[in-house]
Amino acid sequence: MVRSDLVVVEDLRKYFPIRAGLFKAKGAFVHAVDGVSLTIKRGETFGLAGESGCGKSTFARLLLRLIEPTGGKVLFDGVDIFSLGKKELKKVRKRMGIVFQDPKSSLNPRMTIYNILKRPLEIHGIGSSKEEKLNMVLEILEKVGLGEEHLNRYPHELSGGQQQRVSIARAIITKPDFVALDEPTSALDISVQAQILNLLVKLQREFKLTYLFITHNLMVMQYVSDRVGIMYLGKVVEVLNTREELNMGKVYHPYTAFLMLSTPAVDIRERGRNKIIVPGEVPSPINPPPGCRFHPRCPFAKEKCRRKEPPVMEIRKGHYVACHFPSITEEKLTPYVEERMESIRKLWRGES
Amino acid sequence: MNDGTLLKIEDLYINFRTDEGIAKVIDGVSLDIKYGEVLALMGETGCGKSTVAKSILRLLPKNAEVRGKILFKGTNILDLPESELRKIRGKEIGMIFQDPLTALNPVFIVGNQISEMFKIHKLRIKKTILDEVVELLKNVRMPDPQRRYYSYPFELSGGMRQRAMIAMMLAGRPSLLIADEPTSALDVTIQAQILKLIMDLRNDYNMSILLITHDPGVVAEMADRIVIMYAGQIAEVGPVRDIFLNPQHPYTKGLLRALPLGHKEERELENIPGRVPNLIEPPPGCRFHPRCPHAMEKCKKEKPKPVVVSNEHFVFCHLLRGG
Numbered sequence: 001m002v003r004s005d006l007v008v009v010e011d012l013r014k015y016f017p018i019r020a021g022l023f024k025a026k027g028a029f030v031h032a033v034d035g036v037s038l039t040i041k042r043g044e045t046f047g048l049a050g051e052s053g054c055g056k057s058t059f060a061r062l063l064l065r066l067i068e069p070t071g072g073k074v075l076f077d078g079v080d081i082f083s084l085g086k087k088e089l090k091k092v093r094k095r096m097g098i099v100f101q102d103p104k105s106s107l108n109p110r111m112t113i114y115n116i117l118k119r120p121l122e123i124h125g126i127g128s129s130k131e132e133k134l135n136m137v138l139e140i141l142e143k144v145g146l147g148e149e150h151l152n153r154y155p156h157e158l159s160g161g162q163q164q165r166v167s168i169a170r171a172i173i174t175k176p177d178f179v180a181l182d183e184p185t186s187a188l189d190i191s192v193q194a195q196i197l198n199l200l201v202k203l204q205r206e207f208k209l210t211y212l213f214i215t216h217n218l219m220v221m222q223y224v225s226d227r228v229g230i231m232y233l234g235k236v237v238e239v240l241n242t243r244e245e246l247n248m249g250k251v252y253h254p255y256t257a258f259l260m261l262s263t264p265a266v267d268i269r270e271r272g273r274n275k276i277i278v279p280g281e282v283p284s285p286i287n288p289p290p291g292c293r294f295h296p297r298c299p300f301a302k303e304k305c306r307r308k309e310p311p312v313m314e315i316r317k318g319h320y321v322a323c324h325f326p327s328i329t330e331e332k333l334t335p336y337v338e339e340r341m342e343s344i345r346k347l348w349r350g351e352s
Numbered sequence: 353m354n355d356g357t358l359l360k361i362e363d364l365y366i367n368f369r370t371d372e373g374i375a376k377v378i379d380g381v382s383l384d385i386k387y388g389e390v391l392a393l394m395g396e397t398g399c400g401k402s403t404v405a406k407s408i409l410r411l412l413p414k415n416a417e418v419r420g421k422i423l424f425k426g427t428n429i430l431d432l433p434e435s436e437l438r439k440i441r442g443k444e445i446g447m448i449f450q451d452p453l454t455a456l457n458p459v460f461i462v463g464n465q466i467s468e469m470f471k472i473h474k475l476r477i478k479k480t481i482l483d484e485v486v487e488l489l490k491n492v493r494m495p496d497p498q499r500r501y502y503s504y505p506f507e508l509s510g511g512m513r514q515r516a517m518i519a520m521m522l523a524g525r526p527s528l529l530i531a532d533e534p535t536s537a538l539d540v541t542i543q544a545q546i547l548k549l550i551m552d553l554r555n556d557y558n559m560s561i562l563l564i565t566h567d568p569g570v571v572a573e574m575a576d577r578i579v580i581m582y583a584g585q586i587a588e589v590g591p592v593r594d595i596f597l598n599p600q601h602p603y604t605k606g607l608l609r610a611l612p613l614g615h616k617e618e619r620e621l622e623n624i625p626g627r628v629p630n631l632i633e634p635p636p637g638c639r640f641h642p643r644c645p646h647a648m649e650k651c652k653k654e655k656p657k658p659v660v661v662s663n664e665h666f667v668f669c670h671l672l673r674g675g
Binding site for chain 2 (some may be wrong): 051052069106159160161184189190191192193196197199201216218219220222223224242243253258259261262263264265266267268276277279281282344345347348349
């Protein structure tokens with residue numbers, strides 16, 4: 001454990017038993033998170049990307065111990081959170097916040113904004129007087145771009161963007177070190193998404209926050225994160241630096257490459273080129289494929305991929321790939337991803 | 353009509369009567385779709401893009417008041433009696449939606465739901481109906497089509513359900529497909545498969561497509577021309593390249609610059625301040641003016657008329673007038 005590491009995850013696993021009808025006692029499990037190890041550094045935004053059902057939301061809930069793991073460890077600032085008693089856990093929780101995708105369902109419709117924001121202060125015994133709490137609520141509202149006029153409103157009176165600002169305020173009012181953001185902009189329109197992303201970046205700088213940013217949207221990911229993990233069927237298949245690697249298209253797991261090539265990305269000059277599309281669908285996490293979990297969809301799969309699970313290899317400093325044959329991706333897919341990202345960068349810089 | 357226009361919408365106004373008052377949801381929209389063309393209707397939540405799409409098939413709820421003309425192959429759909437409309441809806445014009453699970457009937461197998469199309473529209477069958485349906489399922493690249501004929505919707509993945517919906521739509525061999533956010537609920541790898549399928553089918557079946565979406569990426573990959581809508585008005589219309597590479601309307605520009613195409617260390621995302629207006633009392637003149645950085649006195653009073661930028665590229669903005 002290095003001082004710069006805030007969250008260290010070791011071989012984290014979560015299997016959900018399937019309790020349905022006849023198969024009640026059959027011992028079938030959904031392997032939602034299946035042996036994930038990674039570290040999140042102080043002050044960074046670690047992005048976790050993947051398609052639905054890959055286990056990314058379960059992972060976020062485990063990091064805050066909102067659910068109990070099947071196995072593995074989460075060290076938060078050196079403390080194993082799964083070994084903590086109720087009281088100690090509460091102390092650690094004060095240093096963590098979470099924001100969900102849908103603010104409508106995560107804000108209590110019967111509570112005013114003031115009451116919603118006051119709750120975390122009460123739970124953690126922050127602020128002695130009523131007045132002090134009110135001032136803290138007002139201060140945080142201003143930080144997220146809302147004001148006194150919103151205090152006595154109810155969530156349904158606010159727009160989607162404003163509701164998400166309230167969720168963010170609630171997550172950071174206890175002055176946490178770490179915030180898990182689970183698809184925080186996925187339900188929002190593009191112009192509102194931009195406002196919320198700018199806000200999150202601003203708050204991170206001001207309060208020195210560490211973020212776990214979960215999204216299925218790779219464009220959002222490449223903007224907001226410092227490092228990225230790509231998940232597929234309960235496993236992390238690639239971890240890399242955002243600015244120097246992901247955004248330059250330097251990806252070496254075939255799934256990462258396919259994800260990036262599948263994302264429609266407004267690079268209009270790319271049209272008409274032969275598109276590379278990954279066939280098939282994500283298999284069920286109940287009986288994940290043996291060997292490499294991506295092998296049934298991977299056009300480069302060999303015998304070894306069907307038998308043996310690929311180990312995580314550090315192919316460059318800080319760049320990890322779980323694939324038996326990263327050199328095949330490097331030869332067959334990486335050049336297309338690089339080209340694509342170059343074209344997107346041109347748009348970003350306003351060159352046409 | 354023989355100028356290559358399949359569908360022509362003229363001066364469409366749609367109001368909704370609500371408890372709070374009359375919402376002026378569509379405020380004078382005109383557009384046309386040519387044979388074989390993919391026209392995208394793009395805008396954010398509440399801009400009216402789905403309302404326009406639904407009005408074409410007269411699927412709007414009873415509290416809607418529709419004025420204007422919707423000419424399909426020269427016939428005004430808004431004037432048709434219900435019996436004539438049924439011959440067009442689902443046959444001449446097919447529609448697919450964002451969420452196929454709510455559009456498919458959960459208690460019938462997929463095969464029956466598709467074969468029903470043949471019965472309703474009295475379509476000609478060459479082989480047995482089972483063969484016809486399996487053929488359609490093959491055309492939409494449904495894996496294992498014989499088996500999937502007997503599947504219930506809940507047994508299918510999101511991508512397969514969308515394929516089933518598309519197969520149902522194809523049965524009538526429509527000349528126009530209205531696709532309302534067809535891939536917004538799907539994962540990106542599946543989205544890519546479905547978008548490619550729709551484009552392949554356009555060629556195989558010779559369809560025109562009206563694509564409704566909020567996603568500029570999907571538009572950039574699919575559309576021939578784009579209509580940008582804001583709060584019930586058209587902001588800009590043009591060929592896809594012109595809109596993306598040479599946008600003129602302040603709203604279009606703002607939308608494209610709000611896209612996260614680089615890294616946060618490089619620059620902040622541009623954002624459009626304010627929020628979408630209330631359509632019960634919409635802003636007069638150009639409805640974008642309260643959020644527009646360049647708004648002038650004129651913008652508050654007069655609704656802008658289209659200004660020609662180049663061939664087929666029009667912008668509804670006073671700034672461009674005479675410029």
